[in-house]
Structure formats: C-alpha cells, structure tokens
Amino acid sequence: MKTVFLDLDGTLTDPKIGITKSFIHALEKLDLPTPHMDELEWVIGPSLMDSFTRMQVPDVQAAVDLYRDRYTSVGLFENSLYSGIISVLEQLQGTGYRMCLATAKPHAYARKITAHFGLAPFLEHEFGPELDGTRNNKGDLLAYALELTGIDPAQSVMVGDRHHDFDAARAVGMKAIAVTWGYGSTEEWATADVVCEVPQDLPDVIREILPL
Numbered sequence: 001m002k003t004v005f006l007d008l009d010g011t012l013t014d015p016k017i018g019i020t021k022s023f024i025h026a027l028e029k030l031d032l033p034t035p036h037m038d039e040l041e042w043v044i045g046p047s048l049m050d051s052f053t054r055m056q057v058p059d060v061q062a063a064v065d066l067y068r069d070r071y072t073s074v075g076l077f078e079n080s081l082y083s084g085i086i087s088v089l090e091q092l093q094g095t096g097y098r099m100c101l102a103t104a105k106p107h108a109y110a111r112k113i114t115a116h117f118g119l120a121p122f123l124e125h126e127f128g129p130e131l132d133g134t135r136n137n138k139g140d141l142l143a144y145a146l147e148l149t150g151i152d153p154a155q156s157v158m159v160g161d162r163h164h165d166f167d168a169a170r171a172v173g174m175k176a177i178a179v180t181w182g183y184g185s186t187e188e189w190a191t192a193d194v195v196c197e198v199p200q201d202l203p204d205v206i207r208e209i210l211p212l
Contacts, residue, residue: 001098002210003151005142005174007160008103008110008128009044010182012085012119018075019044023051026066032057044183045162047104047129047136076109081117082181084199089122091203096212100149101126102142104164125149138168146172157210159202163188175209177202 009015020037027034032055043051052063092099099122103110107128114120127145128135135141146153158169161182169176170191178184178192181199189195196205 001096001155002212003098003100003156004092004206004210005100005102005145005156005158005169006123007045007158007162007165007182008101008105008113010161010184011082011159011165011179013079013081013113013117014182015044015079016041016183018071018078021078022067022071022075025070026052026063027055027057029066030057030059030063041183045104045160045164047133049133049136072109076112077116079113079117081119082199086118088199088202089119092206093122095203095207097206097210098124098151100124100145100151101128102138102145102158102165102168103128104136104138104141105129106131138164139171142168142172142174155210157206159196159206160184161188163191166192177205177209 006012020040023040023043024034048064048067049060052060057063101123105128107126108131110128111126114123114126127141135144153172153174157175157177158165159177161179161184166176176192178189178195180197194205194209196202
C-alpha cells in the first residue's frame, strides 16, 4: 500500500497563535527579549530544543518547561484546520492511500490535537518525539516509523511545509512534497521534489508523485 506521511503544524493545522504565544510566555518568564509573534513564525516546525538553542536562551530546558506550562493548558487548541484539509484526507483515504502523521511535536500533544480536530480517524499511525527529546530529529523519527511499521520508503511520500520535512524524507529515501500554505520559504520548498500551492490540489500532486 502507498503511504503518505503528513506533517502537522503548518500542513494540516495552523498553530501560530498557540505556539508563538507560548514561546513569548517562556521568554517573558526568563526575563529575556520577547519578539512579536509575527517574528516567531520560524519556530513553527523545528523542535523546541532547537528553537530555544537558536535563540541563545541560557537555560534551554527551563524555557521548554515554561513553554509547555502554557502550551499544555492554553496553547494546544489555539489552532485551526487549514481550509479543505478534511476533504483532502477523505479523498486520499477513499482512493486507497495509507496515511501516517510524522510531526516534530511530541506525540503526547499531537494525538490530542488530531483527536480534537477530527484528523485521527484518517491516520493509521501517529509519530512524534518523546517529551524527553528522543527522536526530535525528523530523519530519526521517519527512520523509526519505517522500522516499526515495515513501510517501504520507496512507496511513500512526506508532505510538509519546512525543510526539516524534506531533509528527513531525503535521509530515509522518501520523496517529499512541499506545501506553501504553512511556514516555509521558497528556498526551503525548492529542496522538495514537488510543490503544492493549495490544499485542494494535494490529492492530485500525491497521485502524480506516488501513483497507486
């Protein structure tokens, strides 16, 4: 069976408010400079540890803990489905594709989001890092998913909005589709095998790159 691995943040849902406000909360609690939420769009996609490290936060683990204090109580559902996503998943399921989630968000949180927004019934497996950072690297996460399920990477495709998705797909021998409605850049999308500009086109793009 052909398998579609789907990113969550910036691909299926728009998590900007919850993620950026939780980052700001953590920085404020640590008495660090706090950018406007529009300046923090780049943190949507990478792991928390990587983002706080890039910000040169002195105590990265403290920042992660403070982020999660707000995110788990408030930010988790400050989120919305991109228009047309449920229809996309219905079409893919109806034509025989198997779908799995592959997200940099810890699976403990991701599963709550997919259940809340009605995505879970379409997903055969949901993969994300552990809360302790195990498999934060998306290439490691995809490799783990393939090993656990026995899925053939040559019969699979990764769909995401950031270079982490495309880098990970390439690392395991999988093709990648870049979606432009998330938080990537044209430079990032250029590293994918093909680009999809609107959700409504995604089923056709998948069929072209991974025909049944």
